[in-house]
Amino acid sequence: MKIIVLKFGGTSVGSLEKIIKVSKIIISYIKKKYKVIVVSSAMSGVTNELLSKTKKIARNFPNDEKDVILSTGEQISCALIAGKLKDFGYMSRSWLGWQLPIITKGDHSSSRIIKIKKNKILNYIKKGGIPIITGFQGVNNDFRITTLDRGGSDTSAILCAKFFKAEKCIIYTDVKGVYTTDPKLTTNAKKINKISYEEMLEMASLGSKVMQPASIQEARLNRIEIDVRSTFSKTAGTTITKKKNIFSNNTIRGISFTKNDAKLTLIGVKDKPGIAASIFKPLYENSINVDMVVQNVSAGGKETDLTFTIKLEDLKKTEKLVKNNIFLEYRKLIINKDVSKVSIVGVGMITTPGVTYRMFKALAKKRINIEVISTSEIKISVLIDKKNLKKSVEILHQEFKLNNSL
DSSP states (O other), X not given: OOEEEEEEOTTTTSSHXXXXXXXXXXXXXXXXXXXXXXXXXXXXXXXXXHHHHHHHHOTTOOHHHHHHHHTHHHHHHHHHHHHHHHHTTOOEEEEOGGGTTEEEESSTTSOEEEEEOOHHHHHHHHTTOEEEEESSEEEOTTOOEEEOSTTHHHHHHHHHHHHTTOSEEEEEESSSSOBSSOTTTOTTOOBOSEEEHHHHHHHHHTTOOSSOHHHHHHHHHHTOXXXXXXXXXXXXXXXXXXXXXXOOSOSOOEEEEEEEEEEEEEEEEEOOTTHHHHHHXXXXXXXXXXXXXXXXXXXXXXXXXXXXXXXXXXHHHHHHHHHTOTTOOOSEEEEEEEEEEEEEEOGGGGTOTTHHHHHHHHHHHTTOOOOEEEEETTEEEEEEEGGGHHHHHHHHHHHTTTTSOO
């Protein structure tokens, strides 16, 4: 039995006209003799609208009830798709997470899928049915509806591909695939034909919005090949696959960036064992993610300046935690909200010397100052002034010859 999982994002099901288009795409795979399992997101804008209602009615709306409300978005889109497929003469129905069930573990609003019961769906597709499964949700051991992190429908689809042993998972979205950088920022961006799990995971973590990092990690761990393509174009998309399947002359495969960063610098921190841990412990306890970290020790060795970056949305809470930290002694706190992070990504840099030099030289030529640096085996990230973001991306795109088709 040839099973394929098709996932449709919010922009793909954002209107009734688009749902008709989606239904026709599903039928095209049925005609190719596939057994199709569909996973759908909520219609674009619906989840945000539902979330705003919870904020308006109560300051601290409980997460378990929030999950019940947010899960209705996917129910609507799935029912509309199933209804249109029936109208076209096909056997179809919507399946809610708890009806399979999709079993989750963890806190409400950030649960993770641990198991998907297969029997009901397998019996249904053997009879010729097309199941339309709600993404982003499941049910816990207390039989309460749970939701995953935002963007969790990708993860739902990839884990459906895992548990149902699908040949492939195809993610339909509003872009033609994964690009070397955001085409909205520069017209030089090119679509990548194939990219490794590792490269895609770095790009997603560093700001690329095509897929969520958690879904890429699940695909990598379970070796599930993903195609990312447009609902509105017949052109081939991007295949996310194992490193050994990638053949590219490009050392760098893509450039990611973020615009929602804040930099905090603590001047004159008393330098002693455990001081860094005492700074970051309250942030950890409040679920604040620290990204880049730089520590400079004074010539005398008694004081240190410590710089770190966080998401801009966490700035107020972070500032308060730092100032109220009774274990922390420092002379001054400097905050900068006008920064952006730019990252180059590519498995080729593992075996290619000089990549760091080329990046820094290219930025220096355009008089772009680097404030903070962080690296891994396959990425280099720099923090720069936000006003230089577009210029930085374009010069690095040119430096690493990403203007050519990949």
